[in-house]
Amino acid sequence: MNFGYREVCLDHDTGERHPESPDRLRAVRRALKECHGVDYVDAADADLDVVREVHDADYVEEFREYCEDGGGHWDADTVAVEATWDAALASAGLAVWAAESAGVDVRARETPFALGRPPGHHAVGDDAMGFCFINNAGVAAQAALNQGADSVAIFDWDVHHGNGTQDIFYDRSDVFYASIHEDGLFPGTGDIDETGVGDGEGANVNVVYQPGADTADYLAAIDEVIAPEIADYDPDLLLVSAGFDAHEHDPISRMRVSTEGYGVMTERMVDLADDCDAGLGFVLEGGYGLDTLSDSIKMVHEVFDGYQPVAPDDGVSEDAREVLDEVAAQGFGSK
Numbered sequence: 001m002n003f004g005y006r007e008v009c010l011d012h013d014t015g016e017r018h019p020e021s022p023d024r025l026r027a028v029r030r031a032l033k034e035c036h037g038v039d040y041v042d043a044a045d046a047d048l049d050v051v052r053e054v055h056d057a058d059y060v061e062e063f064r065e066y067c068e069d070g071g072g073h074w075d076a077d078t079v080a081v082e083a084t085w086d087a088a089l090a091s092a093g094l095a096v097w098a099a100e101s102a103g104v105d106v107r108a109r110e111t112p113f114a115l116g117r118p119p120g121h122h123a124v125g126d127d128a129m130g131f132c133f134i135n136n137a138g139v140a141a142q143a144a145l146n147q148g149a150d151s152v153a154i155f156d157w158d159v160h161h162g163n164g165t166q167d168i169f170y171d172r173s174d175v176f177y178a179s180i181h182e183d184g185l186f187p188g189t190g191d192i193d194e195t196g197v198g199d200g201e202g203a204n205v206n207v208v209y210q211p212g213a214d215t216a217d218y219l220a221a222i223d224e225v226i227a228p229e230i231a232d233y234d235p236d237l238l239l240v241s242a243g244f245d246a247h248e249h250d251p252i253s254r255m256r257v258s259t260e261g262y263g264v265m266t267e268r269m270v271d272l273a274d275d276c277d278a279g280l281g282f283v284l285e286g287g288y289g290l291d292t293l294s295d296s297i298k299m300v301h302e303v304f305d306g307y308q309p310v311a312p313d314d315g316v317s318e319d320a321r322e323v324l325d326e327v328a329a330q331g332f333g334s335k
């Protein structure tokens with residue numbers, strides 16, 4: 001793969017013992033050293049005009065001034081230093097790069113993966129939260145639309161609900177948002193009946209699983225609901241909000257997706273983008289075990305290097321089946 005990466009993203013210093021630390025990117029870079037076909041690509045900062053299309057101008061200015069004044073605790077979890085402004089614009093710029101360089105040859109070794117931080121999917125239109133300041137995938141989707149795409153789908157497999165991305169596009173039909181997340185975790189949004197409003201009605205899908213959902217459950221959500229819905233939506237671009245905190249050994253969740261599972265999910269995304277003749281790009285969100293994060297990203301990369309991951313042969317759990325039935329009752333899923 002081509003990995004978008006900028007050193008300035010390491011300067012966003014969240015302090016000791018914060019799970020979202022620069023060590024995450026260092027660990028990923030170290031792991032990718034062992035792989036064939038890894039290329040790093042630089043990218044420009046996100047264009048502030050595009051950032052202001054997905055975030056309120058007043059919030060963007062407040063965030064800029066907050067960093068200029070040295071930063072601090074924006075809230076209990078969300079920490080900024082002076083360099084956070086530059087890191088956030090770089091991180092969003094990397095996501096824009098991923099959108100721009102997502103070619104329709106979705107199996108290509110050049111498929112883009114933006115390795116930025118701070119992450120983005122909790123940043124709502126007018127506020128930072130959950131370690132996120134600028135909604136990277138949201139800015140990337142908006143940039144793609146501005147450059148002529150008719151529609152963009154964002155599939156968010158991070159273990160948390162991407163409330164920010166949902167919030168930004170909730171009443172819009174040009175961006176489809178789908179998420180699988182763990183019930184009871186931060187930020188508590190993302191109920192199954194949150195399906196969009198106005199023009200956005202039906203363009204927002206939430207699969208809320210109980211703790212313990214595994215790879216087979218994730219694949220069932222993709223195969224029965226998310227892939228058919230996105231195929232029906234037929235986007236020009238498919239962005240994966242790729243967090244790896246649903247990993248079975250991630251320290252902050254209780255989901256049980258395996259490293260191999262991320263490979264199988266990646267293949268599903270390749271097939272889906274292929275079906276839609278859409279570009280495919282990946283944007284890093286969470287993932288807090290340094291080994292599980294880097295092994296999982298390595299797995300995503302290996303799929304584009306020819307590795308064929310093996311899907312588990314166990315079926316969907318009873319808990320997950322109930323959830324998928326509820327999602328189907330909203331009118332979503334294979335028709």
Ligand SMILES: [Zn+2]
Binds near residue numbers: 245286
């Ligand atoms: Zn997360």
